[in-house]
Amino acid sequence: MKLPYYPGCTLKDRTSQLENTALAAAAKLGVELQEIPNWTCCGAVYPVSETRIMNLVAPIRILKEIGESGADRVVTICDFCYNVLKRANRAILDDDVKRTRVNLFLSDDDRRWAASGRKVGEGEAYDGGVKVLHYLEMLRDQVGFEKMAAAVERPLENLRLAPYYGCNLLRPAQEMNFDDPEDPSIMEDFIGHLGGRVAAFPYRTECCGSFLGISSPAAARRLSHTILASAQKNGADAVVLSCPMCFYNLETKQKELIREFPGFQPIPVFFFTQLLAFALGRDAETLGFEEHYVDPLPLLQERVSA
């Protein structure tokens, strides 16, 4: 199965381990994720202002190109890109004013699509026909968790994992329609099908601080510490997450948490795709742990049979 894939800026550089393991695991499960050519930044945040409709051009241009290439869906791995693209697409479907104006802006675009060479401004108005999927949804719905479980070579039996959802996958629930915003279960299902055990904890849908990690870092550190401490208190060996921003606050910034919160013990954090690739047979040394502050390798070597 081949599916168009939109990486977004962060996956190419700061969290390359997320992309590498995601593509490798997908390939092992029979899905070839084909990166769309010459993609541009989605804008990182969904533009909520009712008056700044121009900000929707960035994400909609991406979806328009995918539609014009003949595809009706796109897979993203980055939670932020998923939130932006899905909500922007919803705006096109539900809001006549936004649909008309964004298409009007796009009709002025003289640049050419990389694949076809045609001008962006030519061609049909975009009508919201491209479905935006997150990699987790793709695993559950296109591949199936059962099929994924059947391909597992190293069940994660002795690992207690705390699934951390963050915000962008789940909310606003009316638009994201990804899972129950207060009691989601897709990550627990995912962990279970890889043979792992879930460490349930109450902060799995609380915000990690997001961009406050840069603009109000003390607040972000408090939020991150609360989440991690709760996971540890509830018996987690490690946290599993999907979002590069959450990874920055919950993993990279642990080096600041140990200074600010005496008694805080660092805890390994995995991207869900790293665990997936490992469970499907990839060596632990090739999962990109050199990008981590807290090395998860000792935990894997100790707990999971080779």
Add this chain to the structure above:
Amino acid sequence: MRTELSANKVKGDFLAKVVELSGESILACYQCGCCSAGCPVAEEMDLLPNQVIRYVQLGFEDELMKSKTIWLCASCFQCHARCPRGIDISKIMDALRQMALGSGPDRCGPDEISAAELAGAPQQALVTVVRKLGN
């Protein structure tokens, strides 16, 4: 903290401006407080989310433009998820930021980000902070 109600403020056009920018039914709020209860950053805020809504309803433009709160909202949408009237409080925060920024200086633009953050933070963090807290 001293707050002064006045008919002039209430009847002014501040509420209408915020409604237009945010697209939200601000007068639907009946101050249940669920938003503030669920807000992860409430601890650092000077005005709680439900107080922000009340201030908008009563036309307290100055107090809101000077608050710390509107710059602390992380846009996590937990308030929207919990609101029994379906109001998106984070969208209202965004509208207030847009008004506060106007055409003036960025609250946190590229110049305000340290070299260490520029080198280490994920791109989405850098773009998000500049878009949310700058023009």
